[in-house]
Amino acid sequence: MKLSREEYQALENIVGPEYINQEPVIMDTYNQVWGNKFFFDEKHSVRPAAVLLPANTEEVSAAVKVCNKYGILFKAFSSGFEYLSLSLVHSKGILFDLRRMNRIIEIDARNMRAVVEPYISIYRLQLEAAKYGLFTGRIGVGYSAGIIAAECCHHGCQHTMVFTSGYGRNVLGVEWVLPTGEILRMGTADSGGDMFSADGPGFSLRGILRGRTGANGGHGVITKASVKLYPWYGPAEWEQKKKPGEPLCFGQLDSVLDGYRVFVPSFPDLDKTLEASEDLCRAEILCAFGIGIIGTTQMQEGNDEEWAMMQKMTRNIDPAGGMSIANSVVAVIGGQSTRELEYKEKCLRAITEKWGGRFSPILNEPRGLARAFADIMWSNGVNLRSTGDFLPSSSSPDGSPAMLKKLALQEGEVKKRYEEAGAFLTMGSGMRMVSWRPEENLSIGAQGISTAQYDPYDPVSLKAARDFIDELFDPRSPFNRYGVPSRGGCLQIEPVTHIHQNWGPLYDNYDKWLRQIKKMLDPNTVGDWTAYIPPEYPDYAKEGDYVLPSYGKDERL
């Protein structure tokens, strides 16, 4: 649906003619993102009526007020690389592409925080923060993910949380354009102080700002955020290099950066791996930690090369010999001094010995450790190459190590069925795509992910992916899962109304509260709710069915 001349003009007056567009050719590049095939059964979600490129908070605010005046739906995004980041409930909707809001406004080294705009990605902040001896933490979805998107809007988990905590816990203040267009500055920004409140946006409002799973663009636009930074023990600059004639993906650090050490102990079985992991985390010595999935092997340039390498690896690594990657962990320690590093290394070695672990030379080869360091501290990108898509499946609830272990094993059994049917990527002997991500030295538990890699354009694989998630998430299933299923793993895996409407009553009626929040913040329902919650349920969701969203289906181009 196109905007009326009056509506378009009102928006154009705010951002200027160069920064608003409604051409179908351009619009159809704002509705195709990974995961769409899963949700909408096609790559396109609803085509937006217009896209705006606002330059600042005031422009966003003014445009949102126009949306309220004319009943236009809106949603904002930064890089847009997220499930449902571009989806709209109906076609009288606009998107704010925030790429022009692209500044690191401040790095406050003394108070260990940074103030950023939405288009600043994790790695760009990392490059700047390191100059001040500071670190941002890793983001699960890769280098290009926006800081604000991750910390204020979506769910995710990653491998430096043991040190830097989870995304939502790093917000110290925000500038928030509410769905009414009002600008709310939280933290302590409005009382003359800087944007710094240890309680996130302030006074336990974290739950409203993002909760655990994020509002995913459902209740306004975060145009600025103050986020925590942590100590960086490495140099101010570094260089990842490759040799002439090598593919770019071979680029890596020459060695683990000064100030850090990396170890990959392997344990006899999963139980001992998890016991050792708990001890390592509670010893408060880690900067990053991963089980199983962060390998030290060289990432190959393509699937064909990866396949060739895997065949070789299977021959070389004998899981029975105690070198199973699945029962190995990557542990990064850092310190201000050699003495500090030595102390931490001593702890790590003692814990490894206690649980029967050993350091396999293959997995602890120096260049391999350097690769692991870069991957686990910054990112190894997102592996969508193998099959075309993946589901960060279910065991994402914050929880005790015991609960996560139980979930991981249960999920592993379910996933195995689908793998044996050929529906997912199957890693084969000894390989298990289960990851366990502790937060704050395990003091607030951990998150976990088991990843199902599927091909969305293979009907069998796609159906299996949907069945798999349905099976894992249904609170009435033998999993007896408790807690609101999270985005990323994965609120949005089913149509949002379905999951809220059908499962809310089984989860203490959380959905009633969430809808109240939505109504309060967004009285005219102009904030798109495809990945949040509608103020009122439409009538098309049917219990027990896998219901594809109707939005998108009756779209008139």
Added chain:
Amino acid sequence: MAWQDYVHDMQRCTRCSYCKWIPYRYMRNTDFAQGCPSLSRYLWHAYAASGKFNMAYSLLQNRIEIDDTFLDVLYKCNMDGSCDISCKVQQDIEPLQLMQELRIKCVEDGQLIPAHMLVIEGLRKEDNMMQSSKADRGKWAEGLKVKNLTGESAEVVYHAGCRYSFDQELWPVARGGLQLLMNAGVDVGIMGTDEACCGGRAYELGYAGELTKYAEHQMEAFRTAGVKMLVTPCSDCYACFKVLYDKIGKKLGIEVLHITQYLDRLIKEGKLKLTKKVPLTVTYHDPCHLGRLGEPWIHWQGKETKVMGQMIIHDPPKKFRRGTNGVYETPRDILKNIPGLNFVEMYRIKEYSWCCGAGGGVIDAYPDFATWTGSERLKEARAVGARAIVTACPWCKRNFLDAAKETGDNMEVYDIIELVQKAI
């Protein structure tokens, strides 16, 4: 492959946006981290490679049609391949080939860019991309006493290319390159007035037929002249002779070298001695067509298959062009051999170099965009402390000169030939 054959690539573009940036692990300076000039300048996602996949998929599904916006997006692109390289660090898909095929489709459908129509009209009439008279083609070499291979024979043909042949300000470089070869005793000649366009730039605009036509012409001309090797100072021509002819099955059958490769050979053989000091801090700009786009073509025929359940592989294994085997070290080796020269690298280099701005027909149709892109590169050169930017392509040099003039930048602009001359 026709554009429709890239449907799996269209489906598998995830919008990760890696195509907009240089590969993340190589980022060192946040001011110089973007990779795609088109997206950087025009901002809308459509201008990135990912957007082109999206457009193509919508076109395939009849959701959109080729209109002025489509053409604007498709052609305000330097076809420099930065997106292709960054994308392929993570994915097994072919952004640049899709963009090329979309351009070919537009031309086949008669959806043309007026500025390019003029250029092609000139090409068809005068055998050059500069809208100049064919009769003036050999003038750049007047007085050099070089063999004319239409009547004489030599081992090596020196192909100046359209830009060097008709851009008078650049003639000293073209002449300088030839003189270096002659002075080193190379048995070299030129085609003079009979030299014709390689067809590469026309192909990039979508005029695939012109490439075939000129490839066949050149094969015949070089066969008649009896040359064993082609040397060109133009990176565009190099990539065309070396890569595109092979791609369309018209491999020349003689050795094709960029002049930097031949100069490097002469230096290593001791036939060129770089002895004079050139006290200058310089940086080197990798021409796209010598670097990532100069990588040899890799032919593949086969099918997709799956292993380990759902992992997509190829049978037989497919080697993707990821820019790895472009010409990167040779020009740097030459520069490092020049006494007194202080060589500094920019932040975006080799496979992930920023484009000069002239490619893909942008310099013809959108000169302001070409200038903007070039001036961004000059800023980067300044940021690393260079006083001069050195390149190895007349299109790059022309565009940097224009950008410097337009923006008042006093960065000196050289072709590598000029510095070698200074050092002898």
